[in-house]
Amino acid sequence: MARTPITLPDAAISRLAREIARDILPLEAILKTYNLTAEGYDQIVDSKFFQVRLAEEIQLWNASDPLSIAKRIETKAATMVEDCLLEVYALIHDRDQPMAAKVEALKWAARMAGMGEAARQTGSDGGVKITINVGGQALEFDKEKKLPERVIDGTVVDLTPTNAQ
Numbered sequence: 001m002a003r004t005p006i007t008l009p010d011a012a013i014s015r016l017a018r019e020i021a022r023d024i025l026p027l028e029a030i031l032k033t034y035n036l037t038a039e040g041y042d043q044i045v046d047s048k049f050f051q052v053r054l055a056e057e058i059q060l061w062n063a064s065d066p067l068s069i070a071k072r073i074e075t076k077a078a079t080m081v082e083d084c085l086l087e088v089y090a091l092i093h094d095r096d097q098p099m100a101a102k103v104e105a106l107k108w109a110a111r112m113a114g115m116g117e118a119a120r121q122t123g124s125d126g127g128v129k130i131t132i133n134v135g136g137q138a139l140e141f142d143k144e145k146k147l148p149e150r151v152i153d154g155t156v157v158d159l160t161p162t163n164a165q
Contacts, residue, residue, distance in 0.1 A: 008034070008036075008044060010049065012034065013044060013047070013049060013050050013053060014053050014057075016030065016034055016036075016044065016050070017050055017053035017054040017056075017057045018053075018057045018061075019033075020054060020057075021054060021057035021058045021060075021061045022057075022061055022075070024075075024076060024079050025079075081112055085109070085112075088105045088108065088109055091105050092105050092106060092109075
């Protein structure tokens with residue numbers, strides 16, 4: 001009996017390889033996400049394109065430079081947070097839970113979404129603030145404010161050392 005070939009776009013195969021290389025979720029969960037049977041997965045695993053992409057993703061994921069390590073930790077933490085979202089949603093909508101717990105869950109969800117008080121404090125409103133330190137004086141400019149209408153006159157001072165030979 002001939003197997004029906006699996007037709008998964010290259011981008012989906014690349015994402016599948018990335019998920020498997022990261023090994024954060026169990027293989028069964030990954031296959032469910034891509035609606036793949038064990039037979040379909042075996043077909044994809046046998047393809048040269050998948051094997052190359054998997055090798056590339058494993059190399060990227062297991063890199064040991066500080067930036068790669070930080071990114072790997074960030075990705076794993078984000079995955080854990082994402083996994084908790086449905087549970088937090090259920091807690092917030094459960095009439096038997098105390099209001100204080102619901103409020104804390106909503107605050108947490110708002111922080112994760114970049115909303116709420118923490119977002120306002122960190123300036124995530126898209127505003128731009130420029131601070132220029134000149135000597136002991138700090139000049140600050142917000143995008144909403146107009147720059148002062150004045151001309152700064154001065155002389156150029158060359159600070160590059162000269163080679164006296």
